[in-house]
Amino acid sequence: MLMRTDPFRDLDRLAQQFLNPGPTGTWSRPSPMPMDAYRTGDQYVVCFDLPGVDPQALDIDVERNMLTVKAERRPRHEGEDVVWDLTERPLGVFSRQIVLSDTLDPEGIKAEYDAGVLTLRIPVAEKAKPRKIAVSHSEERKQIQS
8 A cells, every 4th residue: 555665765775874874864865764654444554753853844745646754853952052072863854755555545644743753644545445245136037048
């Protein structure tokens, strides 16, 4: 039901993580964000780990069947009087794109942000839900002519 967009992008992302410790994403080259996805009942649930992100800095778009989630984490203490001794938490822009299959209903997506986790609930489209098919039959029997 959910498909990854580009395996080469994932390979590039892994290479960048090993070559560049302490990722800082930019709008032109955002950092990836960890995600879990599962189905429960008649909906898919997708969870993104975004600790420390202001809910106002979240941007969720759906165009056709492409779901795009963007977030930005800025430093909490900026100014001339702050001297950083250590910074390991990634800052900058984070982005993830997911291709939604035709069996999901993008019109019904609901988003919730709690305790640093963005949760999207995507309902399964009516046409994709299992249903029973009634079999009709007639009581009349016909004789085969030879």
